[in-house]
Amino acid sequence: xxxxxxxxxxxxxxxxxxxxxxxxxxxxxxxxxxxxxxxxxxxxxxxxxxxxxxxxxxxxxxxxxxxxxxxxxxxxxxxxxxxxxxxxxxxxxxxxxxxxxxxxxxxxxxxxxxxxxxxxxxxxxxxxxxxxxxxxxxxxxxxxxxxxxxxxxxxxxxxxxxxxxxxxxxxxxxxxxxxxxxxxxxxxxxxxxxxxxxxxxxxxxxxxxxxxxxxxxxxxxxxxxxxxxxxxxxxxxxxxxxxxxxxxxxxxxxxxxxxxxxxxxxxxxxxxxxxxxxxxxxxxxxxxxxxxxxxxxxxxxxxxxxxxxxxxxxxxxxxxxxxxxxxxxxxxxxxxxxxxxxxxxxxxxxxxxxxxxxxxxxxxxxxxxxxxxxxxxxxxxxxxxxxxxxxxxxxxxxxxxxxxxxxxxxxxxxxxxxxxxxxxxxxxxxxxxxxxxxxxxxxxxxxxxxxxxxxxxxxxxxxxxxxxxxxxxxxxxxxxxxxxxxxxxxxxxxxxxxxxxxxxxxxxxxxxxxxxxxxxxxxxxxxxxxxxxxxx
Numbered sequence: 001x002x003x004x005x006x007x008x009x010x011x012x013x014x015x016x017x018x019x020x021x022x023x024x025x026x027x028x029x030x031x032x033x034x035x036x037x038x039x040x041x042x043x044x045x046x047x048x049x050x051x052x053x054x055x056x057x058x059x060x061x062x063x064x065x066x067x068x069x070x071x072x073x074x075x076x077x078x079x080x081x082x083x084x085x086x087x088x089x090x091x092x093x094x095x096x097x098x099x100x101x102x103x104x105x106x107x108x109x110x111x112x113x114x115x116x117x118x119x120x121x122x123x124x125x126x127x128x129x130x131x132x133x134x135x136x137x138x139x140x141x142x143x144x145x146x147x148x149x150x151x152x153x154x155x156x157x158x159x160x161x162x163x164x165x166x167x168x169x170x171x172x173x174x175x176x177x178x179x180x181x182x183x184x185x186x187x188x189x190x191x192x193x194x195x196x197x198x199x200x201x202x203x204x205x206x207x208x209x210x211x212x213x214x215x216x217x218x219x220x221x222x223x224x225x226x227x228x229x230x231x232x233x234x235x236x237x238x239x240x241x242x243x244x245x246x247x248x249x250x251x252x253x254x255x256x257x258x259x260x261x262x263x264x265x266x267x268x269x270x271x272x273x274x275x276x277x278x279x280x281x282x283x284x285x286x287x288x289x290x291x292x293x294x295x296x297x298x299x300x301x302x303x304x305x306x307x308x309x310x311x312x313x314x315x316x317x318x319x320x321x322x323x324x325x326x327x328x329x330x331x332x333x334x335x336x337x338x339x340x341x342x343x344x345x346x347x348x349x350x351x352x353x354x355x356x357x358x359x360x361x362x363x364x365x366x367x368x369x370x371x372x373x374x375x376x377x378x379x380x381x382x383x384x385x386x387x388x389x390x391x392x393x394x395x396x397x398x399x400x401x402x403x404x405x406x407x408x409x410x411x412x413x414x415x416x417x418x419x420x421x422x423x424x425x426x427x428x429x430x431x432x433x434x435x436x437x438x439x440x441x442x443x444x445x446x447x448x449x450x451x452x453x454x455x456x457x458x459x460x461x462x463x464x465x466x467x468x469x470x471x472x473x474x475x476x477x478x479x480x481x482x483x484x485x486x487x488x489x490x491x492x493x494x495x496x497x498x499x500x501x502x503x504x505x506x507x508x509x510x511x512x513x514x515x516x517x518x519x520x521x522x523x524x525x526x527x528x529x530x531x532x533x534x535x536x
Contacts, residue, residue: 070120072231073113079227080109083220090213098161098213101149105165108142112172114252115139122248124238127176128373128391135245136176143169160199161210164217168192171221174228178235182228189221374413383407383426390414398439405444411436430455449474459485468492477509489514 069077084106091102118135125131150166153159171188174181196214203210242248377388378399383406390399391414398418401409403425411419411430418437421428427445430436435454438447442461449455450469457466458477466487468474473494478485480500489495495514501507517532 069117073117073120075227075231076113076116079220079223080106080113083216083223084109087213087216087220090209090216093209094158094161094213096158097149097153097156098158101146101162101165104142104145104149105169108139108146108169108172111138111142112175114249115175117252118245118248119236119238120242121239121251122242122245123240125245130373131245133373135249139172139175143172160195160202161213164192164195164199164214167195168217168221171224174224175236181232181235182225185221185225185228189218192217192221380407385409387411387419388413390417392416393418411438424461468495471495487514492516 150162433452437456446465453472498509
């Protein structure tokens, strides 16, 4: 009798363990509503929701969804459902990172579609305002994802594919170009072709799928250029009688979300509903409900036995692992520790690999209208004044800084601003500014100006040194006390020094241009540099 009790207890424990294992099996969810995380766009415009859908969008959202779209949006939908979808399908045939990046490209085109709808409903905001940047935020973020995939997988054998798309996604910035946006599309295509043609050259003898993939990507540029020529030949147009851009953006986002939440209509050709459960006359427990899609999550005893058999195989589990070659083991080759990746294999010495490679074109900077505008900043941190992001003078006039002898002043990314430094400071540095005027009393050290065109400065007291680097156009006004100032220039053009009258109290400044042309001669083995003087 005791043995029977022990056997019953053991059976109950086994049943409990089996039940826990069955609960650990994940339920397969339905993912047929989206592809690569991107909801499919309608074939033409926005589809009107069904009137009999319960818990659907509100009446205002329904009217917005049912409103007919302009022809420009319909044609953009045709471009997405045509060439862009074809490119995505070709990318899925290659798979891996290429398919993942193509899904990000599809999301970027969907974000630009929303932006185009906003332009048909809203007034044009100031391109330098935070409102404009807020409307462009989704487009910028989705374009950034495409580039991030390339940057995170530089060691991938498909890096050429990823770079082709990363260079080409900048074509979507045509919406920020106010005149001739087609030129931007042509220039971006040239950047993408640098890498795309290399992919064609590498795979034309090995796999035609990759060649067709590149050509499919090129067709997007051709179709987009034709679309822009037809609808926006002189730049993007807005609705002069429209609503606020942020309000239009919110309406478009709400319309998209409500359309995504609406269930698809049931087909009239579908089968009848499932029959009700059969009546239970013998009080036996009802069977458990079926999970979604009719996929059962329970495992048969044979399946669970196979799981335990796999676990109990011991060393046979690792029998199929590849053995690492000693030449690729870092603990045996200290030279490999200095690099970030193990070499893929021996380098071929054929003629194609020994030829010099063409230089990689630099990444084009974003247009000024798509750069995030930061707020102005004027702060004293320790002994450093930080002056940043001023665009034009403040309402009070010029920007004044009361400095002391231990203070250094750093001025960066300012435009059309007049800065007055009151008192004797230590040093001033000006970097990446445009049309900035600087008025100073005296300095202990020097003024250092870097990459700041149209620069002007007036010295009221003393100044030991002025250093100009890559400055295009500068005017320096010295006082009688600062005539001993040393001026150093490098890669500068159009630099003029204005000298005060020596005798008269009231008189005109005398302008002296600093030389730009130099002559270099080798004499007795020594290079001698002389200023080029123009007579007459």
